[in-house]
Amino acid sequence: MLQVQNISFGYTKKTILDHISFSVAQGEQLSIIGESGSGKSTLLKLLYGTYDLPEGDILWKDQPILGPKYNLVIGYDFMKYVAQEFDLMPFISVKENIGKFLSNFFPEEKERRTTELIELVDLVEFTDVKVKLLSGGQKQRVALARAIARQPEIILLDEPFSHIDNFQKQTLRRNLFKYLKEKNITCVVATHDREDVLPYADQMIVLNDGKIIAYDTPENLYKQPEKPLIASFFDEFNTIKASDLNLETTNASVFVYAHELQFTKEAALEVEIKHNYFRGHLYLIEADFNSESIFFYNNSPLNINQVVNLKLTETAKKRIELQ
């Protein structure tokens, strides 16, 4: 288990991380989300032992993770870290980069393992290409494959698919996360992408102003986002007064995802259509409600300035009244 106990850190006098604690069990995946600059990468670097900790402890199975003051070489054999800048060897091939840290004593095993990893990240046609000739997304794939080559006990991933196009991202993400689960590799992922989190993370933490403002399963946080920052990570959302929705809740206002509003003929939220945004399978509609924007989805565009009534779906009502 990874245990992070009350750690604080700043590059200068300014605190970047302020008394952070969490734990990740063996084989579990934890996602770290938060606005740009909230300290996600810094936290991953601390987990890796890149810096000395002025306060708090990080332990992997009772072994303290220590910084450069205590370690000549940063990092540990049981842990791999894929940073936003991947540190590859440009003048050797994809295959050589991935196999670099695999033992030469077992050439057949090395060959089998390298081939398996190249297939996992879908780079078969680039096997013998020098890394300097690859695109950013292809380099990111090599970095991911290299990180899991020697099967670490724990892997730290910083925006692991940021350079990979949508077309290939879904498959790679599924393959990689499935692989980590099968091999019981603990994984900590810093990300801006909800698709990395919702289907795969066992737990997630939300960083804001150096502190953890939420720590729970993605499902619980999705259903009960207590802050706009959390709701906005998951989807387009609205903040609406509970009284405007006739809701039985003690909260003065509630977060309603755009897909949770539907048309009604009854007197309800009366809104005036302002914009239609094509979103593929649906249109996101921006309307005006009491001089504020409100967002909902519809399967066709609506006439500008048309007035319609909206209400909550029954599922949304239940979700919100449980809060």
Ligand SMILES: Nc1ncnc2c1ncn2[C@@H]1O[C@H](COP(=O)(O)OP(=O)(O)OP(=O)(O)O)[C@@H](O)[C@H]1O
């Ligand atoms: N080496 C450094 N020296 C000084 N300040 C730094 C250093 N690295 C990061 N910072 C500062 O620390 C804060 C947190 O940065 P960090 O990169 O951890 O954020 P992040 O949440 O990962 O951001 P992003 O989502 O944009 O990658 C920022 O204010 C950043 O400017």
